[in-house]
Amino acid sequence: MRLHRNLCFAVIDGLTLIFNEGKYADKVIQQLLKRDKRWGARDRAFVAETTYDIVRWKRLYAEIAEVKEPFDRDNLWRMFAVWATLKGIKLPDWKYFESTPTRKIKGRFDELSKIRKLRESIPDWIDNVGLEELGEAKWTKEIAKQNEQADVILRTNTLKTTKEKLQNILHDQGIETEFIKGHDSALKLTERANVFVTDAFKNGLFEVQDASSQLVADFLDVKPGMKVVDTCAGAGGKTLHIASLMENKGQIVAMDIYESKLKKLKIRARRNGVHNVELKVIDSTKPIKKLYNKADRVLIDAPCSGLGVLRRNPDAKWKLEPEFLDRIRVTQQDVLQQYSRMVKPQGKLVYATCSVLPSENQNQVETFLKSEAGTDFSLIKDKKIFAHTSGFDGFYMALLERKG
Template sequence: MSQSPRLHKNLVAAVIEALETAFGKGYYADKVIERILKRNPKWGARDRGFIAESTYEMVRWWRLLWELNGKEPSLKRKDLYRLFGIWWQWQGNDLPDWPAFDTVRGLNVDERFKELEADLNIRESWPDWLAEVASEELGDAWPAIAKASNIPAEVFLRTNSLRIDRNSLLKQLEEEACPARPLEANEVGIILEKRKNTFRLPSFQSGFFEVQDGGSQMIAPYLEVEPGMRVIDACAGAGGKALHLAALMENKGQIIAMDVEAWKLKELQKRARRNGVHNIETRPIENAKSIKRLQDSADRLLLDVPCSGTGVVKRNPDTKWKLKPEHLDRVRKIQGDILEDYSKMLKSGGKMVYATCSILRSENEAQVERFLERHPEFSLIRQERVNPSEWSDGFYMALLEKA
C-alpha cells in the first residue's frame, strides 16, 4: 500500500486562509493564491504547488465537499479544517494525528459519496440554479459538459510566429527544462507536459510565446484577417487575441485595440513590445463618440464580449459560486448592446466575429439570432462552439458578413 503524502501545518493553514479569503471576500482563487505565495517567497516549488492545487480543487468541489460533510457551508476555521480533512480522505489519503482533524478522522467518505452520486448537481459540484439554466439550454449535452468542466485545464502556449516557429520554440522549451508537445488543432499551439511558471523563462522574456488556451487560439483565425487590413478588436482587454491577429497579419496593416478599461490596454502595450508587434494602436472607449468616430471603417471587427465565463470553469472554478442569476441577466444585456452599437464600426463587405467563453446558448447562438433578425444587412457565414473537453475550455464564435 502506498504511503499518503505528508501534510505540513503551515501549508494546510495557507489553504484554509485562501478559502476564507476567496469565499469570505469574494476574490478569485488565483489572485488569493498569488498574494499568499508572494508573502512567503521562501516556499519551494513543491510547497507552492500543494497550496495552489489544494485550494483550486477544494474550490472546484466546494458543494460536493459540504454535502459529504452533511452541513451547510461555513467559513469558521474549525469547519474549514474539517472540510480539508474530508477532501484529503476523499483523495485516498490518511490524515495525520492533528487535533484539527479529530472530528473527521475515519469518516467513510466513499460510502457517503455513494449515497449522493445519483444527483448530478451534487456529484459534479454545481449550484442548482446554474445547472438548471445549463440543462435547459444544452439538453443532453449538459451532463458531459458538467463533468468535463471539473477536469483541471492544461497549460497552453501560442507560438509568436513573428519571432519564432513552433518547432524551434519546442526545442528551446526542452532546453529550459519545460517539456511540451504541439497542439494538433493548429500550427502555433503548444501544450506543456507539466505545470511551470512560464513567465520566468528566457523564451517568454524574448516574446517567443503567450499563454493562451487552445480554444481561445481558434478565435483570431476565425476572423479571416489579411496583412494590410484595418482590424478593430473592440473588447480587447489585455490583448491576447489582438497579439494573435498581429501575427496573422504579419505586422502589416492596422489593429485598433479598444476597451472600456484603459489599464488593460496599458498591459497590452507592454505585451506588444515584448512580442515585437508594432501595428496595434490602443484606444480606450470613453463614451459613444469613441465608437461613432470609427463608423463604417473596419475591414474586420472582433467582438470578444464580456460573458458569464461558464466555458472556462476548469480554469476558474470560482465562477460556479461567484456567478449569480442577476449577473447573468446583466451580462446578456451588455452582449446585446455591444452587438447593436459596436457592429456599426464594420464597413460594407467587412466581416465580424462575435465570441464568448460561455457554454450557454442564450449568450451565444441566441444573441446572434436576435441580432440577425434586427439587421438584415448582416448574414451568418458560420458558427462554432468548442464545449469544455479534455483538451480545451469552452468557447463560441460566429463569423458574420455585412452586405
C-alpha cells in the first residue's frame, strides 16, 4: 500500500479532534469524508478505517511511540508511523517519518502484547472491572473480540419486503449478503459497502442494526393490535423493528428524554412506512404517570456503559469514567422502578442493555425483583450475549411478566 499525503493529513486532523478535543469519532469521520469530493471509495475507506484503528489502539500505540497526552501533531505522526509499521506499510520519505525506529516498534509491540490492558489497549480501570465481573478467561476473550471490526448487519423492513427479495435487490446493486442463522430479518454484508446511498435504503427496505440488537424486539413478544411503550427509544432502531413485528397495527409510544433523537425517529419512521408510532418527550414525570397500568408491553433499552459495543464505538473506552458506571447503575434501577409501572396486569416488560457486565444486567433485574415495585413481576427468561461467542455485539435482555 502506498500512503497518500492528503489522506494521511485527514487522519491526523481527525485524531486531533477525537483525542484532544473530545469529539465523537463517528461524527469526526463523517466530516472528514466530506472533505474532498474527488476521493473514491478506497480513499474514504482508508481515512475511516485508519482513524478508527488508531483510536482503537490508542494506548498501545502511544506506549510504543513513547508519547503522552495531550498529543501534539508530532506525537500523532509518531503513532501513525507505529500503525503503518505494524501493518507492514512502507513509510514514505516524509519529514514526519524521519528516524522512525521500525525494528524497535516491532520489538516493543511483542513485549507490550504480553500485558492484557496494553495488548487490548484499554484503561486500567475497565480491565479491572471486566476481570472482577467476568473472570479472567471470559474477560480476556471478550475484550479481544471487542477490538475486532464489527460486521455490517442489515435488518429487513418486513413492512415493505422480505429478506430474500432484499438480498436479490442488493445483489443487483453489487452488494453481496448472507443470512444469519437464528435471526429472522438479518442480512450480513460479505464485504463492507456504503449501503446508505442505495435506493433500497432510501426506499426504507432496511435499517442497519446489529444482529444482537435485532433480538430485543423479538424477545418482547409483541402482537398486532397491542399497546407497546418503548421508554428509551432514542432514534428508534428497536421501535421500528417492533412496528414491523406488529404489522403497523396497534399503538407504539416511543419515549425519550432527548427530543432531537425522537425527531430522527420521525424521519426514519416515514422512510420505513411506519405509522403506528406516537412520540413523547419525557420532560417531567407526567408522561410516565399517564401510562401507568396501560401497556401490554414495555421495553426498557436502558442507558448503559456500552461495553458490549466497543467494536462500533472504540472511542467510548477513552470517554468512559468509573464515576459514570456508578451513576448509570443508579439510573438503570431508577428507570426499572418507574417505567415498570406502565405494564398492565399480565403484561410483559423487557429490560435490555448493550453491556456485558452483570452489575448492569442480571444483578439489576435481581435487585428490582426483590424491591416493592418488583414483587408484582416474575422473570420468564433472560439472555446474555457475548461478542466472543456470538460474533456480534455484547447484549443482555430479560423478559419479565406482571402477575394478573
